[in-house]
Amino acid sequence: MYLAIAPKSNAVYKAYNEARALVRKDGTRPVPLHLRNAPTRLMKDLGYGKDYRYAHDEEGGFAAGETYFPEGMAPKEFYRPVERGTEIRIADKLRELRALNRKTG
Numbered sequence: 001m002y003l004a005i006a007p008k009s010n011a012v013y014k015a016y017n018e019a020r021a022l023v024r025k026d027g028t029r030p031v032p033l034h035l036r037n038a039p040t041r042l043m044k045d046l047g048y049g050k051d052y053r054y055a056h057d058e059e060g061g062f063a064a065g066e067t068y069f070p071e072g073m074a075p076k077e078f079y080r081p082v083e084r085g086t087e088i089r090i091a092d093k094l095r096e097l098r099a100l101n102r103k104t105g
Helices: 011-026 041-045 087-104
Strands: none
16 A cells, blocks of 8 residues: 555666666776775785775764775766655755765765
8 A cells, every 4th residue: 555655756766777877888897995805815915805994883874985986986876866755855864974975075
């Protein structure tokens, strides 16, 4: 019942398709070193996982100023919540987090 009467949005679907199109056009890029798992000594010595910030341990559960995009790639915003239903609150939270990123970065 709830799903039948809930405000509809295809914002996530559009974001997913936009991200896929970018990868098709731009290709894949290496994962930043700080995001790579370092299960071996060699990987640790190569800098894998160095300076990684575990968001769960950060204030508010958010690593403000952290970047997850490949080196040399400008951050992109694929998801654009619509101004209705629960996405209104999601948009508010995204604005808050982006402001924290700007303040930190």
